[in-house]
Amino acid sequence: MKVTAAVGFAQENKGRFLEELKALLRIPSISTDPERAGDVRRAAEFVAAELKRIGMENVRLIETSTAKHPGGHPLVYADWLHAEGKPTVLCYGHYDVQPAEPLEEWKSPPFEPTERDGNLYARGAVDDKGQMWMHVKALESLMVAGDGKLPVNVRVIVEGEEEVGGEGIASFVRTHGEQLKADVALVSDTEMFAPELPTLCVGLRGMIYTEIEARGARTDLHSGMYGGAAPNPFVALAHVIAKLKDADGKILIPGFYDKVEKPTAAELKAWKALPFDEEHYRETEVGSVSLTGELGLSVLERTWARPTLDVHGMPGGFIGAGAKTVIPAKAVAKVSMRLVPDMTPAESFAKYKAYVESLTPKGIALDVRLIHSGDPIVVSTDNPYVKAATDAMHTVFGKETVFVRGGGSIPIVGDFVRELKIPTVMMGFGLPDDNLHAPNEKFHLANFHRGIESIVRFLSGVGA
């Protein structure tokens, strides 16, 4: 059995795999920092060199920097396409990381990977260098066990801009989709619902991000002289926003919920069975005096399967310390809505815009504009790739996989659906307390190794 041999190889080389990951983690590939552009490229070259070394073909860096997208970081591409008649798996990951600030809160330096209590601490440990390295090491293990052959066709695409919007890869997928032709994508950039609980993410919310601009007087006016006669754009926006969402979190836009697909009874039952304590979540994750949201629905249903509306900021007027008595000529509200299947950004925005305009307060001119949007996604759990993933994880963890959704979006998954017309298996091995984007980011080392084995078994299963 080649699978057993591959798993055995991975077991035997645990120590080396980890040392290689540490070397990658030492490169401060912070994509948002122009001064780190050299380090970002060094990380790309590191990944490319290893893909070449293990026997992947057509390894190259794809430049993404253009006049429209200056300073773009390179994509790393590789493939191995000799498993005739077998499906093609597109392995996606990213080698860039978030900034490490505030540095003083790190117990060990962010770019000096340090083992403590079975965890590896470093910026990027789990997001996403560690998880991307699982893919590379699974491929190496299969390649060695197969004497230079893989059980499936594989393409690898690793980006360096995930933490800064992913414009380079999105553009490449749109314009060169044929170079990524595959049957399924594998993304390991999500987390397990709880330790020891193998998890597949099968849904992501979409969104529309908007601005409402309210204009009153021609210029800023003094509230002493004009208060009582001149319209106030902030008061106007408050009246509008108060009518967008009621005190119980229900969105009041007419028809907004029309296309909301309810989770299936089986899904709801499965979510109920998950180890989740709302009071613990309130206290440790949110920290507010109470939670909010639609009455009668669980937190998981509210954050995974229901649309929401949030205000992110209200630019305009006077925001300094102390007092300035201005009636500002204009004010803006940044308002976003999360969407769930089968809502569409276009229809949702149209309903929202029409409703907001119908609320236009006296003396005010409103401008409602869309800043960006993303489709909601639900992956069917009824396909051979999901079966291969759950079988693989069952063998590794000895437990049934739980299917969860994510409240946010992973834009590349939408691009894969839209441009490549392929499903994505979101099989991630992070943990809820891995401190993504925060000080003391870590990767639980047992999950790094179980992840490699799961991916070995998944790729073998897809090729079986």
Next chain:
Amino acid sequence: MKVTAAVGFAQENKGRFLEELKALLRIPSISTDPERAGDVRRAAEFVAAELKRIGMENVRLIETSTAKHPGGHPLVYADWLHAEGKPTVLCYGHYDVQPAEPLEEWKSPPFEPTERDGNLYARGAVDDKGQMWMHVKALESLMVAGDGKLPVNVRVIVEGEEEVGGEGIASFVRTHGEQLKADVALVSDTEMFAPELPTLCVGLRGMIYTEIEARGARTDLHSGMYGGAAPNPFVALAHVIAKLKDADGKILIPGFYDKVEKPTAAELKAWKALPFDEEHYRETEVGSVSLTGELGLSVLERTWARPTLDVHGMPGGFIGAGAKTVIPAKAVAKVSMRLVPDMTPAESFAKYKAYVESLTPKGIALDVRLIHSGDPIVVSTDNPYVKAATDAMHTVFGKETVFVRGGGSIPIVGDFVRELKIPTVMMGFGLPDDNLHAPNEKFHLANFHRGIESIVRFLSGVGA
């Protein structure tokens, strides 16, 4: 008749008076600009020297700079207190000016006083160097006509920080009020309602300036992951603000209007007779699609005699360009209310705070704080000083004086009421189009000279 002699002297010396004013206007005494501190002091010394020359006594600069108030500009003090048995008039003005930016919009340089079409253009022409100089020239004219004697006792106090908050004089009035002991104050820092219309300002709105801080989650959260469960402080503030003032501009705080003193029928009738066109005001002064405010009340009543509520800014969250999907941990609303007699800041704030707290949205902790406040003021029109002022202006303009109010506040008038227990006659000679605080500030020269004559006659009348 000494009055006739004084008026004659003022007539004969018109040209010189104007040249002196120009010399004062050439000094760029911009109180907010630390680099102009020398010019500000030079303006103070210019005024002090002239007060000394015309025969005023005890002329001195009073320093206001302290550890708590560094960079304070000096007060100019003078008196003449030998009119035994006569009242004492406290003449107030300020010698500092606003910055002149944007400079490119001035038709002649702001600190090169230029006559055009019967107006004198310069920064400070009307606010307040020109009007303050009327006081000095009226005193000179009376002094010459009276052979070194004035018809009343006079104290003069001229500040250099009116445009930056007036902290120095406020502190001096509080701590050395006995040095300004008087029966009435004369302030010429207001405007005439319309050209040719002698005007006394007899009321000013007070205010409370507050902040409402709304706190939800412990830290900023991602709206994808937490939207639908975590409280949103901006949405919460919108719900609160929407319940503070309704769509028709009515303030909804229980009991807020209880102490509102209605203008008298005579006042309302007088305001109705004023030359004021609401549509013209909407178009030229406000520039909004329509005016707002309480139904059934005129603009003048709404802005002079009714409380209002405005939101000036809402700091917090994300206010940059583009999209950031943050649920901010906290947001603030800067909310002020204008007050009218007989409302008090303390009682109004207490009612507001209790009401806002009663509206606390789910999941949110509110903190309601007072930033600063000022009392509303109404000057009785039934006193000998107002009679002296209207008699004086009737002689000069040949018309009855109109009594108006101001929507904003002149803090020093409140200090005179509270600390010195004296009424203030607000007799100003600016015009609505004099461009205060704006490019091309001007003083209508006819009003400069009529102002001097009015003040000569007013001081004589008070001493009669």
